[in-house]
Amino acid sequence: MAVTHMTEPHTGDDEPLLSVRNLTKHYPITDGLLATDVGRVRAVDGIDLDVYPGETVGIVGESGCGKSTAARSLLRLEEPTAGTVVFDGEDITAFDTSALKRFRRRAQLLFQDSDSSFDPRMNVGDAIAEPLTVQGMRERTRRREIVTDLLDRVGLSAADADRYPHELSGGQQQRVALARALSVNPELLIADEPTAALDVSVQSEILALLDDLHATVGLSILLISHDLGVIRQLCDRVAVMYIGEIVERGSVEDVFTNPQHPYTRALVASIPTTDPRERGTAVELTGDVPSPSNPPSGCRFHTRCPELIQPDGYDFDQRTWRRIMDLRQHLADGTVDIETICHQSVMDHDDDTGPDQRSETEPTAKLREEFALPEQLEDARADSILESALDCLVAGDPGRAADLLATEFATPCEQHAPTLEATDAGQDASCLRHD
Amino acid sequence: MTQDDPLLTVENLHTSFHTDDGTVNAVDGVDFTVRRGETVCLVGESGSGKTVACESITQLFKRPPGEITAGSIVFDGIELTNCSERELTDIRGARISHVFQNPQNALNPVYTIGWQLLEAIELHQDVSRAAARAEAVELLDRVGISEASDRLEAYPHELSGGMKQRVMIAMALACQPDLLIADEPTTALDVTIQAQILRLLKDLQAEYGIGILFVTHDLGVVAEIADRVVVLYAGKVMERGTVYDVFETPCHPYTRALLDCLPGRGSLGGIPGSLPDPMAPPAGCRFHDRCPDAVPDCSTGDQPAFESVVGEDHEVSCLHYRTAAEPTVLESGVEPRRPSERTDGGDTHD
Amino acid sequence: MSSDSDSRRNTFEDVDWDEIDDTARPISHRALAIASAYAIFVGGVAYDVLLAPEGDTIASLGLSLQALDWLYILTLLTLVVFGLVPLSEHRRMTAHYWNQFKKNTAAVVSLGYLLVVFAIGSIGPRVLEKPRVDARNAYQPPVFTSVESWLPVDCVGPVVNDRCHGTWAHPLGTTHEGKDILVSVIYGMEVSMQVGLIAAFITVTIATVVGISAAYFGGWVDTVLMRYVDLQITFPTFFLYLVVVYLYGGSLFSMIVIFGLLGWGSIARIVRSEALQRREETYVLAAKNAGASSSWTIRRHLLPNVSNSVITAATLLIPSLILFEASLAFLGLGDPTVPSWGGLIASGRNDLQYAWWISTIPGVFLFGTILAFNFIGDALRDAFDPRSGGGTT
Structure with missing residues (x-):
């Protein structure tokens, strides 16, 4: 283990080991007998990323944001739709089969699900040696020595080589997976959720091991995780992904202590605190992540963003503003169940006063309640427009209601896609508030 | 509601599994109590016996090989270890509900969520179909699923993981249980969705005053939700x-x-x-x-x-x-x- | 990357991959041994076809090998190369399978029974003379039993109280032609094993190649192969065999070849669906990540992992083939020169009233063999589940 490598973080003027530009991976959606193309799942939609030698870079995001697809595409385990991936000066998207095979010695992927990443019929020794065998090392004794050394380094014993994957615990499997990835002495290790399936104590062991290898072997690591704690612990720099795009990128310190994108802020705030006295401080994001097959227009986060930009001339409470936009979103999705809401309103009314005294404003008040909107918006003009939109809705014309709201309460966030640009805080963020 | 009266008292619980290779004492003398309106977290790594301990309460595990060999589980004055399978069936779902880790596997993929929700309601309550349906809509609404009456027709695969877990919670709440046992309910979810679900559980608890037994390995979640650990x-x-x-x-x-x-x-x-x-x-x-x-x-x-x-x-x-x-x-x-x-x-x- | 290799043991850091790329790749001993075994086989066949005098393969040894025998040899050779050799190389996995397998007592007894049948069926016909027609010895009862003395022309054993008792000269009695049933049953063992193993070998080989190719390559390869399978499954194989019998007479060889070549469709479908699932496993992606080629992935990952369903399907296919051969022989559509169990059962069907043993005894063997294969098939299916039962210690 006496080999020395560059372990210092990059200084800025050296060449990146990995340089990803505009990496894109779309999956076609086909339909019908003739398998006609009816759309695309934009799993990864143009990401730029650099990894310098000896550096640990994280990609963080929720499930479905495309981070795993990005990992597989940039190793060409899946063919990227577009973009270039330059590794040590060479564009790997142009590699032929034999060049790609040689490239696999230099960049390895550590899989998320260590259990299914092992052939149940191959013992641990053969599994670790598989990359060596595949790459052409024929001498069995030499392979065995390397396997023994690797097992030792990842904290297992040589006798474990004869065991089968199902005989190992999750943590041991992940150690074996790490040994397999290291066997060809790669310069870059892409670790895809290496600890997601593990207990905290085991997770901590694996992270310590990765950190140790990073230091002793001089590996560059691209760590992909949904867990900000893990990223924070291991990485120098981090990129935050949301629906196939990078929304913020910078040093871990900057991004986590002073996040510049509202999504990052929400993500950082939703990490459960480890202090019970600080509970309940999370910024709660409403709704689910939209589908990458039909990403929102403009800024992709605008359907959930708690810091949405307001139209000129308005100054709503940000929470109210979010709810108006949620109502618009529901109208656009066609998922407002006006029948049920009005029906309930009539029923409630029946109980109290009887149908005769029902006032005309009753159903719209019910709608406001349903969408958690205040009874009266502060701004009178805005309130009258909201009221007339709700009237249209009650009258059974949701299309007109949507139009009314869309013309009055338009936000630049849904019209203009922000670009990833440097912010005053130091890191890059893609938010119109910084443009 | 008397806060101090324990809703559930588990004393000296021993649960064993008889396997081919020998007997595993998965739970080996465990005591804890859950009061109304309180959240108790069972914390431990996999293999610590936390899941078995909570499955022991209504004896959800397979018997054999599993068996409660000693101890007492008193739920609201009823000694559950002496109950027949029939009596336990009446308690499960109606008074003690479970929410499991993996919403993907806990919902049957061939039925709509409405069907499954109505089944849960009708199993324990004598209500008309229409009333059950109204209650199902109400429940989905309560767990934060918008346009609830449309969602009743949805199949599990059409919902996201967080949505499915909300449906599971709705099903668990269907019969207004006194005790909710949640076994790693957020482990399979993203942090932002996890925060939503934890908030939901807290809100529901405040509203209905149910006791929650929460099983997790994640101390961050414990810090967020537990009263006692x-x-x-x-x-x-x-x-x-x-x-x-x-x-x-x-x-x-x-x-x-x-x-x-x-x-x-x-x-x-x-x-x-x-x-x-x-x-x-x-x-x-x-x-x-x-x-x-x-x-x-x-x-x-x-x-x-x-x-x-x-x-x-x-x-x-x-x-x-x-x-x-x-x-x-x-x-x-x-x-x-x-x-x-x-x-x-x-x-x-x- | 530095590569200062001193005397310490090899580590992954001091591998010089350029050097490895440059060195010529020696062929492994194992591949050499397998290749030479098959080369000897091909040489033997070539000699038989091209050089050997008619009906006499290796005259000096007194051996006369028919096409069927060559096929049988090929089957057994393949069984050793791709069955026994890998099992002996992976001792711990084998021990694990065996531990799982032996939980099923019926299957262990069945395996013992089949090994005995296989051994006797392989050795018996080499040392025992083929049963001959001997009218004077007809209808001898099995030992410990007796029949009324008018039935046998000439009772070999003692005649007591007008009843002819069986003797050890013919422990299982004789047929209406005076053939010894024990010897006939032993000859029938070889026939049954040949039918079952050869046809299963042909079927499994084709089904595996077709199923894996369809699943791995997908696209038009998949479409063409699977549409062909659809066609083949609807093809009336039985009537084809009838035509062949009508034109050329019944022959065991043609029967095995016809049913082997046209009966693999359903297993190919099983293999394909299994391989489709395995192809999506992360370990296949992991192999790709290691730089593995398609052929490596197929050989090292797909093939071993579909083998459980293939072997299970084969063990359930073999008894149905044996039974089918017996049925054809019973109907008189078999090979009249082959002493199969079905033929033996058929020969006794007119005498069931007074000579029960002629049909019953081979029937018992047939029944036992089929049952044994079925038990083994069930036990293998359980044992091959790689996650069953945890570790072996």
Whole structure:
């Protein structure tokens, strides 16, 4: 283990080991007998990323944001739709089969699900040696020595080589997976959720091991995780992904202590605190992540963003503003169940006063309640427009209601896609508030 | 509602599994109580027996091989270990509900969620179809699923993971249970969705006053939701107390090690060694062979008896917690603001 | 990357991959041994076809090998190369399978029974003379039993109280032609094993190649192969065999070849669906990540992992083939020169009233063999589940 490598973080003027530009991976959606193309799942939609030698870079995001697809595409385990991936000066998207095979010695992927990443019929020794065998090392004794050394380094014993994957615990499997990835002495290790399936104590062991290898072997690591704690612990720099795009990128310190994108802020705030006295401080994001097959227009986060930009001339409470936009979103999705809401309103009314005294404003008040909107918006003009939109809705014309709201309460966030640009805080963020 | 009357009292619970290779005592003498309106977290790593402990309450595991060999489980005055399968069936779902870790597997993919929700309602309540449907819509609405009446027609695969877990919670709430047992309900979910679900559980608890038994390995979640914490290791309780006491003055070395494993707290490296063989657990304290503070006494006799520590119902099963932990913290009663600031054995600082 | 290789043991850091790329790749001993075994086989066949005098393969040894025998040899050779050799190389996995397998007592007894049948069926016909027609010895009862003395022309054993008792000269009695049933049953063992193993070998080989190719390559390869399978499954194989019998007379060889070549469709479908699932497993991606080629992935990952369903399907296919051969022989559509169990059963069907043993005894063997294969098939299916039962210690 006496080999020395560059372990210092990059200084800025050296060449990146990995340089990803505009990496894109779309999956076609086909339909019908003739398998006609009816759309695309934009799993990864143009990401730029650099990894310098000896550096640990994280990609963080929720499930479905495309981070795993990005990992597989940039190793060409899946063919990227577009973009270039330059590794040590060479564009790997142009590699032929034999060049790609040689490239696999230099960049390895550590899989998320260590259990299914092992052939149940191959013992641990053969599994670790598989990359060596595949790459052409024929001498069995030499392979065995390397396997023994690797097992030792990842904290297992040589006798474990004869065991089968199902005989190992999750943590041991992940150690074996790490040994397999290291066997060809790669310069870059892409670790895809290496600890997601593990207990905290085991997770901590694996992270310590990765950190140790990073230091002793001089590996560059691209760590992909949904867990900000893990990223924070291991990485120098981090990129935050949301629906196939990078929304913020910078040093871990900057991004986590002073996040510049509202999504990052929400993500950082939703990490459960480890202090019970600080509970309940999370910024709660409403709704689910939209589908990458039909990403929102403009800024992709605008359907959930708690810091949405307001139209000129308005100054709503940000929470109210979010709810108006949620109502618009529901109208656009066609998922407002006006029948049920009005029906309930009539029923409630029946109980109290009887149908005769029902006032005309009753159903719209019910709608406001349903969408958690205040009874009266502060701004009178805005309130009258909201009221007339709700009237249209009650009258059974949701299309007109949507139009009314869309013309009055338009936000630049849904019209203009922000670009990833440097912010005053130091890191890059893609938010119109910084443009 | 009497807050202090325990809703569920588990005493000296022993649950064993008889396998081909021998008997595994998955739960080996566990005590805890859950009161109404309270959230109790069972914390431990996989293999600690936390899931078996909560499945023992309504005997959800397969029998055989599983069997409750000793102990008592009193739920609202009923001794559950003496109940027949029929009586248990009446209690399951109606008075004690479960929410499982994996919403993907807990919902049947061939039925709509409405069908499954109505089934849960009609199984335990004598109501008309229309009333059941109205209740289903109400429930989905309550767990934060918008346009609920449309969603009744949806199939599980059409919903996201967070949505499915909301449906599972709605099903668990269908019969207004007194006790909700949630087994790692957020482990399979993203952090932002996890925050939503935890908030939902807290809101529902405030509204209905149900007791929640929450099983998790994630101490971050515990800090977020628990009132009281029970730390399990290899089938035994190591420490229990209020969440503040356990997090701020953790007394058992295992609790401290677990807290140190949290990313961003303590140091990297995990807990050296691995869980003991469940067929042949070590004598003495179960944790002694991985314990940084172990002394020879720790490896003889039984698991140490519980000793009370400063704090409400704060108890620890460790012979030497006083010497192992920072004594000034415990004796002076001064609470440190954050547990990471405490100084123990001296080896956890980086 | 530095590569200062001193005397310490090899580590991954001091591998010089350029050097490895440059060195010529020696062929492994194992591949050499397998290749030479098959080369010897091909040489033998070539000699038989091209050079050997008619009906006499290796005259000096007095051996006369028919096409069927060559096929049988090929089957057994393949069984050793791709069955026994890998099992002996992976001792721990084998021990694990065996531990799982032996939980099923019926299957262990069945395996013992089949090994005995296989051994006797392989050796018996080499040392025992083929049963001959001997009218004077007809209708001898099995030992310990007796029949009324008018039935046998000439009772070999003692005649007591007008009843002819069986003797050890013919322990299982004789047929209406005076053939010894024990010897006939032993000859029938070889026939049954040949039918079952050869046809299963042909079927499994084709089904595996077709199923895996369809699943791995997908696209038009998949479409063409699977549409062909659809066609083949609807093809009336039985009537084809009838035509062949009508034109050329019944022959065991043609029967095995016809049913082997046209009966693999359903197994190919099983293999394909299994391989489709395996192809999506992360370990296949992991192999790709290691730089593995398609052929490596197929050989090292797909093939071993579909083998459980293939072997299970084969063990359930073999008894149905044996039964089918017996049925054809019973109907008189078999090979009249082959002493199969079905033929033996058929020969006794007119005498069931007074000579029960002629049909019953081979029937018992047939029944036992089929049952044994079925038991083994069930036990293998359980044993091959790689996650069953945890570790072996």
